[in-house]
Amino acid sequence: xxxxxxxxxxxxxxxxxxxxxxxxxxxxxxxxxxxxxxxxxxxxxxxxxxxxxxxxxxxxxxxxxxxxxxxxxxxxxxxxxxxxxxxxxxxxxxxxxxxxxxxxxxxxxxxxxxxxxxxxxxxxxxxxxxxxxxxxxxxxxxxxxxxxxxxxxxxxxxxxxxxxxxxxxxxxxxxxxxxxxxxxxxxxxxxxxxxxxxxxxxxxxxxxxxxxxxxxxxxxxxxxxxxxxxxxxxxxxxxxxxxxxxxxxxxxxxxxxxxxxxxxxxxxxxxxxxxxxxxxxxxxxxxxxxxxxxxxxxxxxxxxxxxxxxxxxxxxxxxxxxxxxxxxxxxxx
Numbered sequence: 001x002x003x004x005x006x007x008x009x010x011x012x013x014x015x016x017x018x019x020x021x022x023x024x025x026x027x028x029x030x031x032x033x034x035x036x037x038x039x040x041x042x043x044x045x046x047x048x049x050x051x052x053x054x055x056x057x058x059x060x061x062x063x064x065x066x067x068x069x070x071x072x073x074x075x076x077x078x079x080x081x082x083x084x085x086x087x088x089x090x091x092x093x094x095x096x097x098x099x100x101x102x103x104x105x106x107x108x109x110x111x112x113x114x115x116x117x118x119x120x121x122x123x124x125x126x127x128x129x130x131x132x133x134x135x136x137x138x139x140x141x142x143x144x145x146x147x148x149x150x151x152x153x154x155x156x157x158x159x160x161x162x163x164x165x166x167x168x169x170x171x172x173x174x175x176x177x178x179x180x181x182x183x184x185x186x187x188x189x190x191x192x193x194x195x196x197x198x199x200x201x202x203x204x205x206x207x208x209x210x211x212x213x214x215x216x217x218x219x220x221x222x223x224x225x226x227x228x229x230x231x232x233x234x235x236x237x238x239x240x241x242x243x244x245x246x247x248x249x250x251x252x253x254x255x256x257x258x259x260x261x262x263x264x265x266x267x268x269x270x271x272x273x274x275x276x277x278x279x280x281x282x283x284x285x286x287x288x289x290x291x292x293x294x295x296x297x298x299x300x301x302x303x304x305x306x307x308x309x310x311x312x313x314x315x316x317x318x319x320x321x322x323x324x325x326x327x328x329x330x331x332x333x
Contacts, residue, residue: 004045005117010144013041016312063093064306065118067109069125071098075276075295079124079151082299090307092119099125110135114143120306121147124299126195128152136160146309150302151295152197158318161309163302165324167197170291171204171245173326174273178243179212181333183271186243189251192220198247201275205245225254232258242270249274253284256331272331286330294322 010020015038023030023038030038041047066083068076080096087094095118097109113121123136133154140147140160149162171188178186188205190198202218209216219235221228232255246252252274256266266272266286274281274290281288301320308315 004047006047007114007117007143007145008045009038009041009047011142012045013038016144019312062090062119062310063095063116064120064122064303065095065097065113065116066122067097067099067113067124069099069127075151075278075293076124078278078295079299082296082301083122083150083303086300086303086307092307106132107135110139114139114145118145120310121145122150122302122306123147123152124150124302125152126197128154128196133157133160146306148302148306148309151298153319155196161305161315161318161320163298163305163320163322164197165293165298166321167200168204168207170275170293170324171201172208173204174245174275174291175205175208177326177328177332178245178271178273179208179214181243181271183243184214185217185240186214186245187217187219187239187241189244189246189255190218190220191223191247191251193223195247201245201247221251223248223251225250228254229258233262236262244270244272245275246273247275249276249278249280249284249288249290252288252290252331253280256284256286256288266331267333271333277327281327281329284331289329289332290327292325292327294324297322 006020010016013020015034019030019034020038023035027035064087066080068080070076084094095113095116097113099106099109121139128149136147137159139145147160149160151164153162153164154160175186186209188202190202205218206216221231228251244252244255246255252272256272259266259270264270272288274288275293276295277290277292281290301322305315305320
């Protein structure tokens, strides 16, 4: 029995999944030459249309794979709410895949997604390496699966559409705010592990620092509280600090806890800012100033963009940049 799938047919015929489905279910809606090519490939591969293929024509069985790095992050939950709300409107099902797993390498997970015959992929991550991007391109081109990058961008190409904010601009603006307060020793606290969006935040920070003729100071720590707490205790014994911008709210709050334990007053002695405006920012005492990233909207817009791709609609923008804001609370002056 042939094991050919609808993805194999779409790839060999160089058409989308929806076109294969229409050639099978609504041939009058497909150009004769395209229909003939699809039917010829079906015969050559011995493909047997199933309920999945028929479901594509009615759009009643559309399934979207959502890839997330780590569901423990507060921002991921909020982004998933935006995705789920739009998916519910269009009656799409969601398959959730967690990327942060030592037992399942990312390439294996992506291959599993292809085998699951999903109709589209939302790739949620702070990072996308050249290797990951090329692998996503292979999936998109070989299997005709639409993909949207959500909360990240690939700087050298917009071949795969993306939804994000201007992280470089946001990093610049928050650094400028602390400089305008009169802070001279401002640290950007980033992660040891490299993330593309954090690189953009650092670029914005460095631009503002250079403009002010200050000395750039970037420290790298872990996102894990047990590790960065110890790191902060040791690092700042010998370093003069009057401003901190952390790439995550949770890291900023970890720093504040260490500062208060060492009798450092915020914002009198040190201004502190985070990056996201998650629940940690409002639960912190004092309440944390931060860049407000519209997490829910990023998820919702990413999902809406994917629905357009799955329905072969023309995209007005392939790189969507949503607006961000600076939320100033009690940790800055």
